[in-house]
Amino acid sequence: MKLVKKFRPPVEPRSFGSGLIVGCFLVSMTFVMLSRNDISMDHLSILNCLPSSSSSSGDAAPMSSTVEEDTRIRLLGRTKQIDASFINPPDGKGEEGISSSCESNSSDCKTENDTQVLNGPSTGDFNESDGGAPERKPMCDFSDYRLNICDMEGDIRISGKNLSSVMLVTHTGSRERNESWQIRPYPRKYDRSAMAKVRPLNLTSLRRHQEAPECSVNHTVPGILFSTGGHCGNCFHDFADVLVPLFQTAGPFHGQVQFIITNQQGWWMHKYRPYLTKLSSYDVIDYDNDERVHCFDHVVVGLRAERDLMIDPSRAPRGHSIMDFVKLTRSAYxxxxxxxxxxGGPPGTKPRLLFIARGGTRRFVNLDEVVGMAREVGYEVVATEPDFIDVARFAHVVNSCDVMVGVHGAGLTNFLFLPTNAIVIQVVPLGNLDWIATNFYGDPAMGMNLRYLQYDISVEESTLTELYPRDHRVFQDPESIHKEGWLRLGDVYLKQQNVRLNVNRFRPVLEKALQLLHERN
Known part of the structure; x- marks a missing residue:
């Protein structure tokens, strides 16, 4: 109260002026402090779903409860945007099994496949102990709906068998916050069934004074650490989830890159060795069974990818396209x-037509009849099943053909081996599978400079008629089956169904393919 009375009139003009200066100074300082808080929070709000907790070192200034609440609101808004991108990928279609949660009001930021931000990067603008130098960028990017990737530079130490960790030893001041992440390096993070079969990796940044394992091997080239777990073993996923993404990630290094593979399986390595040796000049490191500490200056953990079996040149390093991967494939095999x-070629030569003869589900039950009709149309016909291990042998069979016919399924992935301007004919079973067929095989085939024809079978051509009455919802309301989830859809329309082609109905499709060969070649 005494202070208040001091400024009550009447007062000396000089005393009033002094008080006014002091008051203005206090107000200015308060405004500056509040502004600094707001600036700090603005930087927090643009991070990709990172926790709002303080630094692990305990050096960060405490935030008021009001500021903490504001952070949670802003981060929650970002979280909803990320979740929506998982459920509705850029191509406009959702996929069964997609899920994510990011609890911005907890100390962790997770998805249900156990990808975690255990302790995010520092949020300040400058590191005071480094003389105002900008802090490093976060070493991991979780923003893509399909994958997480960590691109790290510096003193990197990788230990697989015993520690399952990738450590970045930093040389910054003590005020910079540590980072701690856990990811599964496989580019299908929305697919819980796939990610459950991928070993999680712990990524941490350690300040120089903290203990780090000593190097056993020092590498002079960058490293790429990825998994061959997930759905590997299925031809489609071998290419869509690993080989094409590996080409995108490793291509810019022109062979001067070291592969470190987790969930490695001997048969998979043997099967695709031609690709691995084309993309890297070094023997692969078996991450799960190597006890040494490998040290690098640059490591990428995870693989870059976009749509299945497709590459966007505008996003790919050096503008690579899927045709560059096709060229690599032709060279590898x-x-x-x-x-x-x-x-107009040599007299008596005919275009070769390949039927992918599936041995399990979705097989042609009247293949001999269909082959006879194709010969009548004017083709030399080959009918065979893909070789699970000997990719080279089957690649040469496919490359010798001009038209490939197959029921929707992983075997169609072998169109990678066809020559340019060849024709892919996808036979689509019942079940409203048009989008799946086009997205996974039709669009990629056209992206590889192949011509694409699609044949949707009729009810009479499906063996489901032998299992269900004609008025069953399997025929009358396929969308109701879709709504029951991917497992139910797959069981009915992919596992239970075979195809009995109506040769008279299918014949015009083969005639159209022959016409296209005459027109374009």
């Missing part, structure tokens, strides 16, 4: 034919 059959 010494595939001689670059273009499909040309009319």
């Amino acid at each position: 010494s595939l001689a034919r670059e273009r499909a059959w040309a009319a």
Whole structure:
């Protein structure tokens, strides 16, 4: 009260002026302090779903409860945007099993596949102990709906068998916050069934004074650490989830890169060794069974990817496209034919047509009849099942053909080996599978400079008629089956169904393919 009375009138003009200066100074300082808080929070709000807790070192200034609440609101808004991108990927279609949760009001930020931000990066603008130098960028990017990737530079130490960790030893001041992440390096993070089969990796940044394992091997080239777990073993996923993404990630290094593989399986390595040796000049490191500490200056953990079996040149390093991967494939397996059959060639030559003869589900039950019709149309016909292990042998069979016919399924992935301008005919079973067929095989085939024809079977051509009455919802309301989830859909329309082609109905499709060969070659 005494202070208040001091400024009550009447007062000396000089005393009033002094008080006014002091008051203005106090107000200014308060405004500056509040502004600094707001600036700090603005930087927090643009981070990708990171916790609002203080630094692990305990050096960060405490935030008021009001500021903490504001952070949670802003982070929650970002979280909802990320979740929506998981459920509705950029191509506009959701996929069964997609899920994510990011609890911005807890100390962790997780998805249900156990990808975690255990302790995010520092949020300040500058590191005071480094003389105002900008802090490093976060070493991991979780923003993509399909994958998480960590691109790290510095003193990196990798220990697989015993510690399952990747450590970045930093050389910054003590005020910079540590980072701690856990990811599964496989580019299908929305698919819980796949990610459950991928070993989680712990990524941490350690300040120089903290203990770090001593290097056993020092590498002079960058490293790429990825998994061959997940759905590997299925031809489609081998290419869509690993080989094409690996090409995108490793291609810019021109072979001067070291692969470190977790969930490694001997048969998989043997099967795709031609790709691995084309993309890296070094023997692969078995992450799960190597006891040494490997040290690098640059490591990428995870693989870059976009849509399945497709590459966006505008996003790919050096503008690579899927055709660059096709060229790599032809080189890896010494595939001689670059273009499909040309009319006017040597007398008596016919275009070759390949039927992918599935041995399990979705097989042609009247294959012999269909092959006879194809020969009548004017093709030399080959009917065979893909070889699970000997990729090279089957790649040469496919490359020798000009038209490939197959029921929707992983076997169609072998169109990678076809020559340019060849024709892919996808036979689509019952079940409203048009989007799946086009997205996973039709669009990629056209992206590889192949021509694409689609044949949707009729009810009479499905063996489901032998299992269900004609008025069953399997025929009358396929969308009701879709709503029951991917497992139910797959069981009915993919596992239970085979195809009995109506040769008279299918014949015009083969005639159209022959016409296209004459027109374009």
